[in-house]
Amino acid sequence: MITSRRILGLAALAALLPGFALAQQTQAPPAWAQGRPPEMANSRLAPHPPRLTVTPPERVPVASLRLPEGFQAELWAHGLPGARVMVRGPGGTIFVGTRVIGRVYAVRDTGSERQVSILLQGLTQPSGLAIRDGALYVAAINRILRIDNVEQNLANPQPVELTAAFGLPEDVHHGWKHIQFGPDGRLYVPVGVPCNICETDGERYALIASFNPDGSDRRIEARGVRNSVGFDFHPRTGQLWFTNHGRDWAGNDNPSDTLHVNLRRGEHHGFPWCAGGFQDPAVPRDRLCSEFPPPALILGPHVAPIGTHFYTGTAFPERYRNALFIANRGSWNRERLSGFNVVVVREVEGGRLIQEEFLSGLRDDANQRFLGRPAGLLTMPDGALLVSDEENGAIYRITYRGR
Protein backbone atom coordinates (compact mmCIF):
# COMPACT_ATOMS: atom_id res chain seq x y z
CA MET A 1 0.00 0.00 0.00
CA ILE A 2 2.76 2.44 0.85
CA THR A 3 5.82 2.13 -1.32
CA SER A 4 9.20 3.54 -0.49
CA ARG A 5 8.78 6.04 -3.32
CA ARG A 6 5.80 7.48 -1.52
CA ILE A 7 7.34 7.87 1.88
CA LEU A 8 7.98 11.48 2.63
CA GLY A 9 10.79 12.64 4.78
CA LEU A 10 12.82 9.48 4.36
CA ALA A 11 15.91 11.56 3.73
CA ALA A 12 15.34 13.38 6.99
CA LEU A 13 14.81 10.08 8.72
CA ALA A 14 18.01 8.70 7.26
CA ALA A 15 19.91 11.64 8.70
CA LEU A 16 18.23 11.09 12.04
CA LEU A 17 18.57 7.33 12.24
CA PRO A 18 21.40 6.26 9.96
CA GLY A 19 21.62 2.61 11.01
CA PHE A 20 17.90 2.08 10.76
CA ALA A 21 17.39 3.90 7.49
CA LEU A 22 20.22 2.10 5.68
CA ALA A 23 18.90 -1.26 6.74
CA GLN A 24 15.27 -0.45 6.07
CA GLN A 25 15.16 1.71 2.99
CA THR A 26 12.28 -0.18 1.49
CA GLN A 27 10.16 -0.07 4.65
CA ALA A 28 7.69 2.53 5.78
CA PRO A 29 8.95 4.40 8.83
CA PRO A 30 6.62 3.93 11.80
CA ALA A 31 4.07 6.65 12.45
CA TRP A 32 6.03 8.04 15.39
CA ALA A 33 8.95 8.84 13.10
CA GLN A 34 7.08 10.18 10.09
CA GLY A 35 7.75 13.87 9.66
CA ARG A 36 9.56 14.05 12.99
CA PRO A 37 12.38 16.60 12.88
CA PRO A 38 15.79 15.80 14.39
CA GLU A 39 15.33 18.33 17.19
CA MET A 40 12.29 16.37 18.39
CA ALA A 41 13.98 12.96 18.19
CA ASN A 42 14.15 12.63 21.96
CA SER A 43 10.74 14.10 22.72
CA ARG A 44 8.81 12.14 25.32
CA LEU A 45 5.43 13.18 23.96
CA ALA A 46 3.18 10.15 23.45
CA PRO A 47 -0.58 9.60 23.18
CA HIS A 48 -2.35 9.62 26.55
CA PRO A 49 -3.42 6.21 27.84
CA PRO A 50 -7.16 5.60 27.51
CA ARG A 51 -9.05 4.92 30.74
CA LEU A 52 -11.18 1.85 30.10
CA THR A 53 -12.50 1.20 33.59
CA VAL A 54 -15.66 2.63 35.14
CA THR A 55 -15.16 6.00 36.83
CA PRO A 56 -17.41 6.07 39.93
CA PRO A 57 -19.94 8.93 39.69
CA GLU A 58 -18.45 10.74 42.68
CA ARG A 59 -15.15 10.98 40.77
CA VAL A 60 -16.62 12.34 37.52
CA PRO A 61 -15.48 16.00 37.43
CA VAL A 62 -18.89 17.55 36.75
CA ALA A 63 -18.29 20.12 39.48
CA SER A 64 -15.20 21.34 37.61
CA LEU A 65 -17.11 22.21 34.44
CA ARG A 66 -17.33 25.92 33.57
CA LEU A 67 -20.01 27.29 31.24
CA PRO A 68 -21.25 30.73 30.14
CA GLU A 69 -23.57 32.52 32.56
CA GLY A 70 -27.04 31.02 32.73
CA PHE A 71 -25.95 27.50 31.71
CA GLN A 72 -25.57 24.53 33.99
CA ALA A 73 -24.17 21.03 33.72
CA GLU A 74 -25.34 17.85 35.39
CA LEU A 75 -24.08 14.27 35.25
CA TRP A 76 -26.65 12.60 33.01
CA ALA A 77 -25.15 9.11 32.61
CA HIS A 78 -22.04 7.30 33.81
CA GLY A 79 -20.44 3.87 33.68
CA LEU A 80 -19.75 3.96 29.91
CA PRO A 81 -15.95 3.66 29.63
CA GLY A 82 -14.65 5.21 26.42
CA ALA A 83 -17.93 7.03 25.55
CA ARG A 84 -17.61 9.08 22.34
CA VAL A 85 -20.21 9.64 19.64
CA MET A 86 -23.90 9.74 20.61
CA VAL A 87 -26.97 9.26 18.38
CA ARG A 88 -30.63 9.11 19.36
CA GLY A 89 -33.09 6.49 18.16
CA PRO A 90 -36.69 7.49 17.36
CA GLY A 91 -37.81 5.80 20.59
CA GLY A 92 -35.41 7.90 22.66
CA THR A 93 -32.58 5.44 23.20
CA ILE A 94 -29.15 7.09 23.12
CA PHE A 95 -26.51 4.91 21.44
CA VAL A 96 -22.90 5.58 22.32
CA GLY A 97 -19.82 4.48 20.36
CA THR A 98 -16.26 3.91 21.63
CA ARG A 99 -12.79 3.14 20.38
CA VAL A 100 -10.36 0.87 22.24
CA ILE A 101 -12.89 -0.87 24.50
CA GLY A 102 -14.81 -2.03 21.42
CA ARG A 103 -18.34 -1.45 22.76
CA VAL A 104 -21.55 0.22 21.67
CA TYR A 105 -23.72 1.21 24.62
CA ALA A 106 -27.47 1.81 24.78
CA VAL A 107 -28.77 4.33 27.32
CA ARG A 108 -32.47 4.33 28.24
CA ASP A 109 -33.86 7.29 30.16
CA THR A 110 -36.49 6.22 32.69
CA GLY A 111 -37.06 9.81 33.77
CA SER A 112 -35.45 9.50 37.17
CA GLU A 113 -32.33 7.68 36.00
CA ARG A 114 -30.46 6.38 33.00
CA GLN A 115 -30.00 2.67 32.42
CA VAL A 116 -26.83 1.77 30.57
CA SER A 117 -26.45 -1.54 28.76
CA ILE A 118 -23.89 -2.94 26.36
CA LEU A 119 -25.49 -3.40 22.93
CA LEU A 120 -22.40 -4.70 21.10
CA GLN A 121 -18.89 -5.60 22.22
CA GLY A 122 -15.66 -7.04 20.90
CA LEU A 123 -15.63 -4.72 17.87
CA THR A 124 -12.51 -2.96 16.60
CA GLN A 125 -13.01 0.69 17.53
CA PRO A 126 -16.73 1.17 16.75
CA SER A 127 -16.57 4.96 16.84
CA GLY A 128 -19.10 5.67 14.07
CA LEU A 129 -22.87 5.48 14.66
CA ALA A 130 -25.79 6.71 12.57
CA ILE A 131 -29.57 6.25 12.76
CA ARG A 132 -32.00 5.92 9.85
CA ASP A 133 -35.53 4.50 9.73
CA GLY A 134 -35.15 2.88 13.13
CA ALA A 135 -31.92 1.12 12.12
CA LEU A 136 -28.55 1.71 13.79
CA TYR A 137 -25.51 1.81 11.50
CA VAL A 138 -22.19 0.99 13.19
CA ALA A 139 -18.80 1.74 11.66
CA ALA A 140 -15.83 -0.08 13.22
CA ILE A 141 -12.39 0.03 11.66
CA ASN A 142 -12.92 -3.17 9.70
CA ARG A 143 -16.70 -3.52 9.58
CA ILE A 144 -19.93 -1.70 8.73
CA LEU A 145 -23.03 -3.16 10.41
CA ARG A 146 -26.73 -2.36 10.40
CA ILE A 147 -29.14 -3.35 13.16
CA ASP A 148 -32.75 -3.07 12.00
CA ASN A 149 -35.41 -2.05 14.53
CA VAL A 150 -32.63 -1.67 17.01
CA GLU A 151 -34.74 -0.27 19.83
CA GLN A 152 -37.02 -3.32 19.68
CA ASN A 153 -33.98 -5.58 19.86
CA LEU A 154 -31.75 -4.04 22.52
CA ALA A 155 -31.32 -7.35 24.34
CA ASN A 156 -30.67 -9.40 21.22
CA PRO A 157 -29.38 -7.26 18.35
CA GLN A 158 -28.97 -9.04 15.00
CA PRO A 159 -26.42 -7.10 12.94
CA VAL A 160 -26.56 -7.24 9.16
CA GLU A 161 -23.06 -7.26 7.66
CA LEU A 162 -22.53 -4.45 5.13
CA THR A 163 -18.73 -4.54 5.21
CA ALA A 164 -18.22 -5.99 1.75
CA ALA A 165 -20.80 -3.66 0.20
CA PHE A 166 -18.96 -0.57 1.44
CA GLY A 167 -15.52 -2.00 0.59
CA LEU A 168 -13.57 0.40 2.79
CA PRO A 169 -9.84 0.12 3.59
CA GLU A 170 -9.16 -1.69 6.88
CA ASP A 171 -6.01 0.17 7.94
CA VAL A 172 -6.05 0.66 11.70
CA HIS A 173 -4.15 3.95 11.76
CA HIS A 174 -6.73 6.76 11.43
CA GLY A 175 -9.23 4.07 10.46
CA TRP A 176 -11.67 4.96 13.25
CA LYS A 177 -14.61 6.84 11.81
CA HIS A 178 -17.44 9.23 12.29
CA ILE A 179 -20.44 8.44 10.06
CA GLN A 180 -23.62 10.38 9.50
CA PHE A 181 -26.55 10.55 7.09
CA GLY A 182 -26.71 13.71 5.03
CA PRO A 183 -29.88 15.60 4.10
CA ASP A 184 -29.65 13.73 0.78
CA GLY A 185 -30.23 10.43 2.61
CA ARG A 186 -26.72 9.20 1.83
CA LEU A 187 -24.29 7.87 4.43
CA TYR A 188 -21.13 9.99 4.71
CA VAL A 189 -17.98 8.05 5.66
CA PRO A 190 -14.49 9.51 5.99
CA VAL A 191 -11.30 7.55 5.35
CA GLY A 192 -8.26 9.02 7.11
CA VAL A 193 -4.63 8.58 6.10
CA PRO A 194 -2.87 5.42 7.38
CA CYS A 195 0.09 7.44 8.63
CA ASN A 196 1.08 10.72 10.24
CA ILE A 197 2.30 12.26 7.00
CA CYS A 198 2.55 10.40 3.71
CA GLU A 199 1.44 10.51 0.13
CA THR A 200 -1.37 8.03 -0.40
CA ASP A 201 -3.83 7.10 -3.09
CA GLY A 202 -6.05 10.17 -2.90
CA GLU A 203 -9.00 8.32 -4.38
CA ARG A 204 -8.95 5.81 -1.51
CA TYR A 205 -7.59 7.69 1.51
CA ALA A 206 -7.64 11.27 2.84
CA LEU A 207 -11.25 11.81 1.83
CA ILE A 208 -14.89 11.90 2.83
CA ALA A 209 -17.13 9.71 0.66
CA SER A 210 -20.88 9.19 0.55
CA PHE A 211 -22.81 6.02 -0.21
CA ASN A 212 -26.34 4.78 -0.59
CA PRO A 213 -27.38 3.28 2.74
CA ASP A 214 -26.71 -0.21 1.35
CA GLY A 215 -23.10 0.67 0.51
CA SER A 216 -23.59 1.16 -3.22
CA ASP A 217 -22.88 4.19 -5.43
CA ARG A 218 -19.73 5.50 -3.71
CA ARG A 219 -19.05 9.16 -4.41
CA ILE A 220 -16.13 11.26 -3.17
CA GLU A 221 -17.43 14.39 -1.48
CA ALA A 222 -14.17 15.91 -0.19
CA ARG A 223 -10.49 15.20 -0.92
CA GLY A 224 -7.24 16.11 0.79
CA VAL A 225 -8.71 15.55 4.28
CA ARG A 226 -6.06 14.06 6.58
CA ASN A 227 -8.32 12.78 9.34
CA SER A 228 -11.85 13.98 9.99
CA VAL A 229 -13.66 12.38 12.92
CA GLY A 230 -16.47 14.88 13.17
CA PHE A 231 -18.84 16.56 10.75
CA ASP A 232 -22.41 17.76 10.43
CA PHE A 233 -24.70 19.34 7.86
CA HIS A 234 -25.76 22.96 8.21
CA PRO A 235 -29.40 23.02 9.34
CA ARG A 236 -30.36 25.62 6.71
CA THR A 237 -27.97 25.16 3.77
CA GLY A 238 -27.37 21.41 4.08
CA GLN A 239 -23.66 22.01 3.42
CA LEU A 240 -21.11 19.58 4.84
CA TRP A 241 -19.07 21.19 7.65
CA PHE A 242 -16.22 19.03 8.87
CA THR A 243 -13.29 19.30 11.24
CA ASN A 244 -9.85 17.96 10.43
CA HIS A 245 -6.84 16.94 12.50
CA GLY A 246 -3.48 18.43 11.50
CA ARG A 247 -0.44 16.22 11.60
CA ASP A 248 1.90 15.55 14.51
CA TRP A 249 5.59 16.40 15.00
CA ALA A 250 5.55 19.72 13.17
CA GLY A 251 5.93 21.70 16.40
CA ASN A 252 3.85 22.95 19.28
CA ASP A 253 1.93 25.48 17.23
CA ASN A 254 1.84 23.97 13.75
CA PRO A 255 -0.25 23.02 12.01
CA SER A 256 -3.60 24.00 13.46
CA ASP A 257 -6.60 21.75 13.41
CA THR A 258 -9.24 23.20 11.15
CA LEU A 259 -12.92 23.58 10.30
CA HIS A 260 -13.91 23.36 6.65
CA VAL A 261 -17.07 23.89 4.63
CA ASN A 262 -17.26 21.67 1.58
CA LEU A 263 -18.63 24.12 -1.01
CA ARG A 264 -18.17 21.88 -4.06
CA ARG A 265 -18.44 18.12 -4.38
CA GLY A 266 -15.02 16.51 -4.64
CA GLU A 267 -13.17 19.63 -3.51
CA HIS A 268 -9.52 19.16 -2.43
CA HIS A 269 -8.67 20.62 0.98
CA GLY A 270 -4.88 20.40 0.90
CA PHE A 271 -3.42 17.23 2.45
CA PRO A 272 -0.54 16.41 2.35
CA TRP A 273 0.78 19.74 1.07
CA CYS A 274 -1.18 22.22 3.10
CA ALA A 275 -3.03 22.23 6.43
CA GLY A 276 -4.79 25.37 7.61
CA GLY A 277 -2.44 27.67 5.71
CA PHE A 278 0.64 25.72 6.85
CA GLN A 279 2.76 24.67 3.87
CA ASP A 280 4.19 21.41 5.17
CA PRO A 281 8.00 21.55 4.99
CA ALA A 282 8.23 17.74 4.99
CA VAL A 283 6.37 17.53 1.69
CA PRO A 284 7.74 18.52 -1.74
CA ARG A 285 6.25 21.84 -2.78
CA ASP A 286 4.42 20.34 -5.76
CA ARG A 287 1.29 22.20 -4.74
CA LEU A 288 0.92 25.37 -2.72
CA CYS A 289 -1.53 26.45 -0.04
CA SER A 290 -2.82 29.12 -2.40
CA GLU A 291 -4.24 26.38 -4.64
CA PHE A 292 -6.67 25.14 -1.98
CA PRO A 293 -9.73 26.75 -0.42
CA PRO A 294 -8.77 28.16 2.98
CA PRO A 295 -10.38 26.55 6.02
CA ALA A 296 -13.52 28.20 7.35
CA LEU A 297 -11.79 28.57 10.72
CA ILE A 298 -8.44 27.82 12.35
CA LEU A 299 -9.27 25.95 15.57
CA GLY A 300 -5.87 25.81 17.25
CA PRO A 301 -2.85 23.49 17.32
CA HIS A 302 -3.40 19.89 18.38
CA VAL A 303 -6.80 20.58 20.01
CA ALA A 304 -8.20 17.41 18.37
CA PRO A 305 -11.78 18.27 17.36
CA ILE A 306 -14.10 15.26 17.60
CA GLY A 307 -17.82 16.05 18.04
CA THR A 308 -18.79 18.64 15.39
CA HIS A 309 -22.47 19.40 15.84
CA PHE A 310 -25.00 22.09 14.94
CA TYR A 311 -27.21 22.95 17.88
CA THR A 312 -30.73 22.58 16.51
CA GLY A 313 -32.71 23.20 19.71
CA THR A 314 -34.44 26.37 20.81
CA ALA A 315 -33.82 26.21 24.57
CA PHE A 316 -30.47 28.01 24.34
CA PRO A 317 -30.37 31.78 23.74
CA GLU A 318 -30.77 33.07 20.18
CA ARG A 319 -27.03 33.41 19.55
CA TYR A 320 -26.53 29.63 19.90
CA ARG A 321 -29.26 28.52 17.51
CA ASN A 322 -27.81 26.76 14.49
CA ALA A 323 -24.39 27.50 15.95
CA LEU A 324 -21.70 24.83 15.56
CA PHE A 325 -20.40 23.20 18.74
CA ILE A 326 -17.04 21.43 18.60
CA ALA A 327 -15.75 19.05 21.29
CA ASN A 328 -11.96 19.16 21.49
CA ARG A 329 -10.61 15.90 22.91
CA GLY A 330 -7.31 17.60 23.64
CA SER A 331 -3.66 17.44 22.66
CA TRP A 332 -0.87 14.92 23.17
CA ASN A 333 1.73 16.08 20.64
CA ARG A 334 2.25 19.48 22.30
CA GLU A 335 4.41 20.41 25.26
CA ARG A 336 1.62 22.44 26.88
CA LEU A 337 -1.87 20.97 26.76
CA SER A 338 -4.43 22.49 24.39
CA GLY A 339 -8.11 21.69 23.87
CA PHE A 340 -9.99 19.50 26.41
CA ASN A 341 -12.94 21.86 25.99
CA VAL A 342 -16.05 22.54 23.93
CA VAL A 343 -16.12 25.63 21.74
CA VAL A 344 -18.99 27.23 19.87
CA VAL A 345 -18.50 28.65 16.38
CA ARG A 346 -20.82 31.51 15.47
CA GLU A 347 -21.29 33.67 12.44
CA VAL A 348 -20.87 37.37 13.08
CA GLU A 349 -21.33 40.44 10.89
CA GLY A 350 -20.02 40.02 7.37
CA GLY A 351 -20.39 36.25 7.54
CA ARG A 352 -17.15 35.93 9.47
CA LEU A 353 -16.84 32.93 11.82
CA ILE A 354 -15.52 33.21 15.35
CA GLN A 355 -15.07 30.61 18.08
CA GLU A 356 -15.76 31.09 21.77
CA GLU A 357 -15.01 28.69 24.58
CA PHE A 358 -18.27 27.15 25.80
CA LEU A 359 -17.33 24.35 28.21
CA SER A 360 -14.03 24.49 30.08
CA GLY A 361 -12.58 23.39 33.40
CA LEU A 362 -11.24 20.00 32.29
CA ARG A 363 -7.77 21.28 31.39
CA ASP A 364 -5.61 22.07 34.41
CA ASP A 365 -3.02 24.48 33.01
CA ALA A 366 -1.18 24.99 36.29
CA ASN A 367 -0.42 21.30 36.69
CA GLN A 368 -0.43 20.36 32.99
CA ARG A 369 -2.97 17.59 33.42
CA PHE A 370 -6.52 17.02 32.31
CA LEU A 371 -9.62 15.87 34.15
CA GLY A 372 -11.67 14.72 31.17
CA ARG A 373 -11.83 14.56 27.37
CA PRO A 374 -14.97 15.91 25.62
CA ALA A 375 -15.77 13.83 22.55
CA GLY A 376 -19.41 13.60 21.44
CA LEU A 377 -22.21 16.18 21.21
CA LEU A 378 -25.97 15.75 20.74
CA THR A 379 -28.98 18.08 20.85
CA MET A 380 -31.89 16.52 22.75
CA PRO A 381 -35.56 17.10 21.89
CA ASP A 382 -35.94 19.37 24.94
CA GLY A 383 -33.07 21.55 23.73
CA ALA A 384 -30.49 20.27 26.21
CA LEU A 385 -27.01 19.52 24.84
CA LEU A 386 -25.38 16.21 25.76
CA VAL A 387 -21.57 16.13 25.96
CA SER A 388 -19.75 12.81 26.32
CA ASP A 389 -16.48 12.58 28.27
CA GLU A 390 -14.36 9.74 26.87
CA GLU A 391 -11.89 9.79 29.76
CA ASN A 392 -14.54 9.37 32.45
CA GLY A 393 -17.07 7.29 30.52
CA ALA A 394 -19.70 9.88 31.37
CA ILE A 395 -22.33 12.03 29.66
CA TYR A 396 -23.04 15.57 30.84
CA ARG A 397 -26.33 17.35 30.18
CA ILE A 398 -26.08 21.08 29.55
CA THR A 399 -29.18 23.20 30.02
CA TYR A 400 -29.94 26.92 30.01
CA ARG A 401 -31.80 28.44 32.92
CA GLY A 402 -31.48 32.10 32.09
CA ARG A 403 -29.71 34.82 33.95
Place this chain on the structure above:
Amino acid sequence: MAARIVLAAALLAAAFSFPAAANPAAEALIAERQCVACHGPAGVSAVPLTPSLAGQQADFLALQMILFREGLRQVPAMAEPVRGLTDQQILDIAGWFAAQPSAPKPDRGPRDEALARRGAELSAARNCNACHLTDYAGRANVPRINHQREDYLVHSLTQYRDNLRVGADTQMNGLMHGLSNADIRAIAHYLAHRD
Protein backbone atom coordinates in the same frame (compact mmCIF):
# COMPACT_ATOMS: atom_id res chain seq x y z
CA MET B 1 -12.23 5.17 69.44
CA ALA B 2 -9.62 6.03 66.81
CA ALA B 3 -6.90 4.41 68.89
CA ARG B 4 -8.89 1.22 69.22
CA ILE B 5 -9.41 1.02 65.45
CA VAL B 6 -5.70 1.52 64.85
CA LEU B 7 -4.90 -1.18 67.39
CA ALA B 8 -7.39 -3.57 65.84
CA ALA B 9 -5.94 -2.92 62.42
CA ALA B 10 -2.45 -3.55 63.73
CA LEU B 11 -3.53 -6.84 65.29
CA LEU B 12 -5.25 -7.87 62.11
CA ALA B 13 -2.17 -7.03 60.08
CA ALA B 14 0.04 -8.99 62.44
CA ALA B 15 -2.30 -11.97 62.42
CA PHE B 16 -2.30 -12.28 58.65
CA SER B 17 1.25 -11.04 58.00
CA PHE B 18 0.18 -8.60 55.27
CA PRO B 19 2.90 -6.30 54.02
CA ALA B 20 2.25 -2.61 54.58
CA ALA B 21 0.52 -1.95 51.26
CA ALA B 22 -1.36 -5.24 51.12
CA ASN B 23 -4.74 -5.49 49.51
CA PRO B 24 -6.51 -8.56 50.94
CA ALA B 25 -9.21 -8.43 48.27
CA ALA B 26 -6.59 -8.50 45.54
CA GLU B 27 -4.67 -11.31 47.19
CA ALA B 28 -7.80 -13.42 47.59
CA LEU B 29 -8.70 -12.83 43.96
CA ILE B 30 -5.20 -13.62 42.73
CA ALA B 31 -5.31 -16.86 44.71
CA GLU B 32 -8.77 -17.74 43.37
CA ARG B 33 -7.78 -17.05 39.76
CA GLN B 34 -4.44 -18.82 40.24
CA CYS B 35 -2.49 -15.99 38.61
CA VAL B 36 0.77 -16.94 40.29
CA ALA B 37 0.61 -20.54 39.10
CA CYS B 38 1.97 -19.30 35.77
CA HIS B 39 3.16 -15.75 36.47
CA GLY B 40 5.12 -16.85 39.54
CA PRO B 41 4.96 -16.03 43.24
CA ALA B 42 5.24 -12.25 43.55
CA GLY B 43 4.90 -12.07 39.78
CA VAL B 44 8.32 -13.35 38.69
CA SER B 45 7.62 -15.96 36.05
CA ALA B 46 9.58 -19.21 35.73
CA VAL B 47 7.31 -20.48 32.95
CA PRO B 48 8.49 -20.18 29.35
CA LEU B 49 6.57 -17.65 27.22
CA THR B 50 4.71 -16.37 30.28
CA PRO B 51 5.55 -12.81 31.30
CA SER B 52 6.72 -11.63 34.67
CA LEU B 53 4.28 -9.07 36.06
CA ALA B 54 6.21 -7.84 39.10
CA GLY B 55 6.58 -4.08 39.02
CA GLN B 56 4.72 -3.86 35.73
CA GLN B 57 2.83 -0.61 35.07
CA ALA B 58 -0.65 -0.87 36.63
CA ASP B 59 -2.33 0.96 33.72
CA PHE B 60 -0.75 -1.46 31.26
CA LEU B 61 -1.87 -4.50 33.26
CA ALA B 62 -5.42 -3.15 33.55
CA LEU B 63 -5.57 -2.42 29.83
CA GLN B 64 -4.42 -5.93 28.92
CA MET B 65 -6.89 -7.60 31.30
CA ILE B 66 -9.70 -5.53 29.78
CA LEU B 67 -8.61 -6.46 26.26
CA PHE B 68 -8.62 -10.14 27.33
CA ARG B 69 -12.01 -9.84 29.04
CA GLU B 70 -13.61 -8.11 26.05
CA GLY B 71 -12.20 -10.68 23.63
CA LEU B 72 -10.14 -8.03 21.85
CA ARG B 73 -6.80 -9.69 22.63
CA GLN B 74 -7.03 -13.43 22.36
CA VAL B 75 -4.66 -15.53 24.44
CA PRO B 76 -6.27 -18.88 25.26
CA ALA B 77 -4.52 -19.24 28.63
CA MET B 78 -5.96 -15.89 29.77
CA ALA B 79 -9.59 -16.42 28.75
CA GLU B 80 -10.69 -18.25 31.91
CA PRO B 81 -8.64 -16.31 34.48
CA VAL B 82 -10.22 -12.97 33.49
CA ARG B 83 -13.75 -14.19 32.87
CA GLY B 84 -16.31 -12.03 34.63
CA LEU B 85 -13.81 -9.81 36.41
CA THR B 86 -15.26 -6.43 37.35
CA ASP B 87 -13.38 -3.23 36.57
CA GLN B 88 -12.54 -2.85 40.27
CA GLN B 89 -11.20 -6.40 40.47
CA ILE B 90 -9.03 -5.71 37.44
CA LEU B 91 -7.68 -2.55 39.05
CA ASP B 92 -7.01 -4.45 42.30
CA ILE B 93 -5.09 -7.23 40.54
CA ALA B 94 -3.14 -4.73 38.43
CA GLY B 95 -2.24 -2.69 41.50
CA TRP B 96 -1.02 -5.75 43.39
CA PHE B 97 1.34 -6.92 40.65
CA ALA B 98 2.53 -3.36 40.04
CA ALA B 99 3.49 -3.10 43.72
CA GLN B 100 5.67 -6.24 43.70
CA PRO B 101 9.38 -5.49 43.51
CA SER B 102 10.87 -5.68 40.03
CA ALA B 103 14.42 -6.97 39.57
CA PRO B 104 16.51 -8.60 36.86
CA LYS B 105 15.40 -12.16 36.34
CA PRO B 106 17.63 -14.37 38.51
CA ASP B 107 18.13 -17.16 35.94
CA ARG B 108 18.47 -15.09 32.78
CA GLY B 109 21.65 -16.81 31.61
CA PRO B 110 24.92 -15.34 30.40
CA ARG B 111 25.07 -12.10 28.44
CA ASP B 112 26.22 -12.26 24.83
CA GLU B 113 28.07 -8.97 24.39
CA ALA B 114 27.81 -8.81 20.60
CA LEU B 115 24.11 -9.65 20.63
CA ALA B 116 23.40 -7.14 23.39
CA ARG B 117 25.31 -4.42 21.53
CA ARG B 118 23.30 -5.12 18.37
CA GLY B 119 20.10 -4.94 20.43
CA ALA B 120 21.17 -1.65 21.98
CA GLU B 121 21.80 -0.16 18.55
CA LEU B 122 18.43 -1.29 17.25
CA SER B 123 16.69 0.01 20.35
CA ALA B 124 18.38 3.38 19.98
CA ALA B 125 17.53 3.56 16.28
CA ARG B 126 13.86 2.92 16.98
CA ASN B 127 13.71 5.30 19.94
CA CYS B 128 12.28 2.67 22.30
CA ASN B 129 13.15 4.86 25.25
CA ALA B 130 11.00 7.77 24.05
CA CYS B 131 7.96 5.92 25.37
CA HIS B 132 9.43 3.15 27.58
CA LEU B 133 11.83 5.71 29.15
CA THR B 134 15.58 5.45 29.46
CA ASP B 135 15.53 2.65 32.05
CA TYR B 136 12.83 0.80 30.07
CA ALA B 137 10.59 0.76 33.16
CA GLY B 138 7.67 2.14 31.12
CA ARG B 139 4.96 4.54 32.17
CA ALA B 140 1.16 4.27 32.42
CA ASN B 141 -0.01 2.03 29.54
CA VAL B 142 3.51 1.75 28.13
CA PRO B 143 4.85 -1.42 29.75
CA ARG B 144 8.03 -2.08 31.67
CA ILE B 145 10.25 -4.08 29.29
CA ASN B 146 13.35 -4.52 31.41
CA HIS B 147 13.49 -7.40 33.91
CA GLN B 148 11.31 -9.43 31.54
CA ARG B 149 11.78 -12.99 30.32
CA GLU B 150 13.84 -12.98 27.15
CA ASP B 151 11.67 -15.61 25.44
CA TYR B 152 8.55 -13.64 26.20
CA LEU B 153 10.05 -10.45 24.77
CA VAL B 154 10.87 -12.31 21.55
CA HIS B 155 7.33 -13.70 21.42
CA SER B 156 5.68 -10.36 22.12
CA LEU B 157 7.79 -8.31 19.70
CA THR B 158 7.21 -10.90 16.98
CA GLN B 159 3.46 -10.69 17.54
CA TYR B 160 3.56 -6.93 17.12
CA ARG B 161 5.66 -7.19 13.99
CA ASP B 162 3.33 -9.74 12.44
CA ASN B 163 0.21 -7.74 13.37
CA LEU B 164 -1.05 -10.54 15.60
CA ARG B 165 -1.35 -8.14 18.50
CA VAL B 166 -2.43 -4.52 18.90
CA GLY B 167 -2.35 -2.19 21.86
CA ALA B 168 -4.34 0.96 22.52
CA ASP B 169 -2.86 2.29 19.28
CA THR B 170 -0.74 1.04 16.37
CA GLN B 171 2.59 2.46 17.52
CA MET B 172 4.21 -0.90 18.29
CA ASN B 173 3.06 -2.47 15.03
CA GLY B 174 4.56 0.35 12.99
CA LEU B 175 7.68 0.34 15.10
CA MET B 176 8.42 -3.35 14.63
CA HIS B 177 7.69 -3.31 10.92
CA GLY B 178 10.58 -4.71 8.89
CA LEU B 179 12.66 -6.14 11.74
CA SER B 180 14.06 -9.63 11.18
CA ASN B 181 13.84 -12.48 13.66
CA ALA B 182 17.54 -11.94 14.40
CA ASP B 183 16.90 -8.25 15.10
CA ILE B 184 14.12 -9.16 17.52
CA ARG B 185 16.33 -11.71 19.31
CA ALA B 186 19.00 -9.03 19.73
CA ILE B 187 16.57 -6.45 21.17
CA ALA B 188 15.11 -9.03 23.57
CA HIS B 189 18.56 -10.11 24.71
CA TYR B 190 19.64 -6.52 25.29
CA LEU B 191 16.50 -5.68 27.29
CA ALA B 192 16.53 -8.86 29.37
CA HIS B 193 20.17 -8.30 30.35
CA ARG B 194 19.78 -4.74 31.56
CA ASP B 195 19.85 -4.19 35.31
